[in-house]
Amino acid sequence: MNNRSIHSLIPLKTILWLLLVMALSIQVVLISYNHFTGFFTINTVTEFFSRFIWGTFLSYIASLFLAYPNLLLIQFYNDRFPWSASGGRRIITQVLFTVLIGLLIGFLLTTASHLIKPYVEDLIRVYVFNMIVVAACNIVLMTIFEAWIFFYQQSEAEKRNNELVRELSEIRFEVLKNQMNPHFMFNSLNVLSSLIEEDVEKSQRFIEEFSNIYRYVLETIEKHVVTLERELEFAHSYMYLQQIRHGDELTWSVEIPSDLLRRYLPPLSLQLVLENAIKHNKIEKGIPFNIMLSVESERLIIMNPLRPKISFNKSTGVGQTNLKKRYAMISKIEPEFKLEKDHFVVSLPLINEEHV
Known part of the structure; x- marks a missing residue:
């Protein structure tokens, strides 16, 4: 792998905004799911905001922990297994590693959260649920990253191509003018x-x-x-x-x-x-x-x-x-x-x- 910055894939500011939107969206879905399935009911507005703010914070931290290894993984695959040469092999192995990263981060964050504020629900059930959710979210995050990088690179390639066409026209004009x-x-x-x-x-x-x-x-x-x-x-x-x-x-x-x-x-x-x-x-x-x-x-x-x-x-x-x-x-x-x-x-x- 070459040593260029992973921010060459996606600018840092863009990453932070993407993760914030994702963290907010995840909490809306999770709180709604938990409430209507009876897994964790919310009875007051104060309780909702408390749960929402704390959950968004944890989701954002989780997203940050997920983003860095995901970008490293994308950079590794771009260098060793580009889409043009190893599309099928890349999809299978990249999804596998994406799930494993999600399960590991989900386990670590659930453990840290439990140490800070112990869960009152069944701990094994919480671990399983959180790890599955984080793994699923990581697949979504990886998909978003890959899509963003693809369209960004396409846009940059088109922009560069237009610049080359313009430069070539200018050079040809200079050559013709010289002749x-x-x-x-x-x-x-x-x-x-x-x-x-x-x-x-x-x-x-x-x-x-x-x-x-x-x-x-x-x-x-x-x-x-x-x-x-x-x-x-x-x-x-x-x-x-x-x-x-x-x-x-x-x-x-x-x-x-x-x-x-x-x-x-x-x-x-x-x-x-x-x-x-x-x-x-x-x-x-x-x-x-x-x-x-x-x-x-x-x-x-x-x-x-x-x-x-x-x-x-x-x-x-x-x-x-x-x-x-x-x-x-x-x-x-x-x-x-x-x-x-x-x-x-x-x-x-x-x-x-x-x-x-």
Whole structure:
């Protein structure tokens, strides 16, 4: 069993209110039953309130004693025998333990009550009656707890799902906005304008690769993951445009085993890393700027020289944050961003097909 608080199942305030309502209800039923069956008749209003207040107090104490082991039992079963995997086995054993807890608490509380204020009725009969009542009440209490936890968890899961949908929509919007960046389009069109005058054949390929970029964006923006193979094809189109713009100084190399090309990652994640490498570093004439792609321990490694531009607009890290959020929706493994000597290294987890 893990060591999280049992109040993570039901808040303490909710538990106390549930137990109070239950204690009051039990006393109304018990006093009415005892009176009309002749087990214990009540002749005056004072006697009724005395019995009601004392009984409610005892019932509340009993409920408190029952609540804690019940919640521990639920926590144990949730960890070891969840409903989805062991429903039938859980019902049988949980009911059995619930009855045993009720009988034990009923015995202890009856003994304590008798020591404080001795019963005038037949003691064995009182023990049997109280133990059965407490056991029955414990089954009701356990049912209430399980029902409350079920509906609460369903509500929280739905709320979390809605939050994830909203976050995903925001992330997709940011990704799409980034791809439709007017600076990128303006620079690309400027390059194209120059190419048309200088090299018609190269300008035609530029147009093809430019259209491939936006076709890929529209095809994958609604997807959670794409294959590494498709992402690399897109990266080739993107890097072609950047190499035309920056010249021979910008190069990139890819050393990835073919058997890993069917692994998955969020769409446009590789392009985001490549874009940041180019945008935040100086690419100077005569000084090669090589971006290296490789794989280590089932992670895509993107490494680039660290030559930061002098800029008054400090990077906000929004791209990295969005990338982490996108990975969080499909995997428990996070991307990593770190400095290694004079290089910046990004490590993107490659997801197996069975985890998609």
